[in-house]
Amino acid sequence: MTRLSDATLHGLPAAIRRPGYQRAALEQGIVHLGLGAFARAHLCEFTDDALAVEAGAWGITGASLQRPDQRDRLAPQDGLYTFLKRAPSGPELRVIGSVRSVMVAPEDPGALVARLAAAQTRIVSLTVTEKGYCHDPATGRLRADHPDIVHDLANPQAPRSAIGLIVAALALRKAERLAPFTALSCDNLPHNGRVLAGLVQDFAALRDDRLAAWIAANGAFPSTMVDRIVPATTDADIAEVAGLLGLDDAAPVIGEPFRQWAVEDVFTLGRPRWDAVGAQMVSEVAPFEFMKLRMLNGAHSCLAYLGYLAGHETVAQASGDPVLARFLGGFWQEVAPTVPAPQGVNLDIYAGELLARFRNPAIRHRTWQIAMDGSQKLPQRLLGTIRDRLKADAPIAHLALGVAAWMAYVAGTDERGQPIDVRDPLSPEFAARAAQAGRDAGRLSQALLGIGAIFGDDLPREPRFTAAVERHLAGLFDKGAAATAAALG
Numbered sequence: 001m002t003r004l005s006d007a008t009l010h011g012l013p014a015a016i017r018r019p020g021y022q023r024a025a026l027e028q029g030i031v032h033l034g035l036g037a038f039a040r041a042h043l044c045e046f047t048d049d050a051l052a053v054e055a056g057a058w059g060i061t062g063a064s065l066q067r068p069d070q071r072d073r074l075a076p077q078d079g080l081y082t083f084l085k086r087a088p089s090g091p092e093l094r095v096i097g098s099v100r101s102v103m104v105a106p107e108d109p110g111a112l113v114a115r116l117a118a119a120q121t122r123i124v125s126l127t128v129t130e131k132g133y134c135h136d137p138a139t140g141r142l143r144a145d146h147p148d149i150v151h152d153l154a155n156p157q158a159p160r161s162a163i164g165l166i167v168a169a170l171a172l173r174k175a176e177r178l179a180p181f182t183a184l185s186c187d188n189l190p191h192n193g194r195v196l197a198g199l200v201q202d203f204a205a206l207r208d209d210r211l212a213a214w215i216a217a218n219g220a221f222p223s224t225m226v227d228r229i230v231p232a233t234t235d236a237d238i239a240e241v242a243g244l245l246g247l248d249d250a251a252p253v254i255g256e257p258f259r260q261w262a263v264e265d266v267f268t269l270g271r272p273r274w275d276a277v278g279a280q281m282v283s284e285v286a287p288f289e290f291m292k293l294r295m296l297n298g299a300h301s302c303l304a305y306l307g308y309l310a311g312h313e314t315v316a317q318a319s320g321d322p323v324l325a326r327f328l329g330g331f332w333q334e335v336a337p338t339v340p341a342p343q344g345v346n347l348d349i350y351a352g353e354l355l356a357r358f359r360n361p362a363i364r365h366r367t368w369q370i371a372m373d374g375s376q377k378l379p380q381r382l383l384g385t386i387r388d389r390l391k392a393d394a395p396i397a398h399l400a401l402g403v404a405a406w407m408a409y410v411a412g413t414d415e416r417g418q419p420i421d422v423r424d425p426l427s428p429e430f431a432a433r434a435a436q437a438g439r440d441a442g443r444l445s446q447a448l449l450g451i452g453a454i455f456g457d458d459l460p461r462e463p464r465f466t467a468a469v470e471r472h473l474a475g476l477f478d479k480g481a482a483a484t485a486a487a488l489g
């Protein structure tokens, strides 16, 4: 079958939406670091919409920081790809054109730094996942001992990490007397702009104090809250898209209909008209971030661990399980009082909408996918909420069960005795601690709670928390996830 590309675009079925602007002359004012499925289903779609509303120099250069596969799939398609929106009522397709080219950092880091430093680059956006920030998730500070950071300090012209790339490019811009680009984090971290600014500061200060001062005085690091459920694309999705499109597309992305983007409106060199296409440009993103990280992502992580242990492959199955649905209700009741609702939002209604989104039967979002990188996710999804609840002397049973389920999961064996493929930067550490503790809930919970990068030094000293986690972990080992969740009532 013929491949999707600029040359074949005109032959698409008329009902399929395609870029509503001239792509050929589109200047690339955005460089996006970490061009995974999420960015292509979110920032790139918003930008595609914005370009159709108002032309501008806002084409996107994608950059992959690790592998060439995204570039290899997109380059033969001139950067075009399909977004397949999966509503419960059926699929809907559109072709997105905002990505104009893709670079692969490890092939030529200097070329990417030059591209970031070029005058035409006005926004550098990021979806590099939590671990891509090379920080200590418990404190938010740069890990100067992180292998990529050590490498980037020794090789400032050929960085590997997002932070190293941004600082290298900002140093060039300072030397060229160019204003800094806006660095726009679109990852699921609380205060993601502030965290990114702090990490860039920490790294720049290790290189040159004057550079750090210049960035502090002139840079912009807006915080954002990003939301859309985007499961990994499967071979079956690729085949389905080809059937609907009548063309081969090696790089389609799949997503739910819902999307939300709250963006702090501070940009050094302008931005696309995202505000005209549904993004909420606000002065204060924190209430949106807290709501989303604690209510959505927190629930997602609990469902991922409990659901996986209970034998559910997808979030739709797990959230359709009456016991886990009841768990979610109790979980949200513990979380909501810690979340200052953004203006105009009712948290009960928000929770109800989350449940409906999780249950969307057309989305196959694997519990295993969400279970990944728990060490980087737990602090902002569950542990901050637990700290707030403990301070308020309020119950934490559901939150603590989420943490215990993470422990049972990273211990590496499921309820049928099968090994779990635990993906996490700290997985060797988990395996070592689990091997020593065995399936003794007291010893295992104590061993894992001792990982300061996750739990800090305060939570292991909170008996209300440690006792609840240990009790739940014993329940998970003795009677399994379903019975332990059911026992919460």
Ligand code: CS2
Binding pocket: 188, 226, 227, 228, 229, 230, 296, 297, 300, 301, 369, 370, 371, 377
């Ligand atoms: C998920 C998120 O994989 C995960 O950890 O919780 O990717 C989630 O689907 C998105 O944040 C939704 O916006």
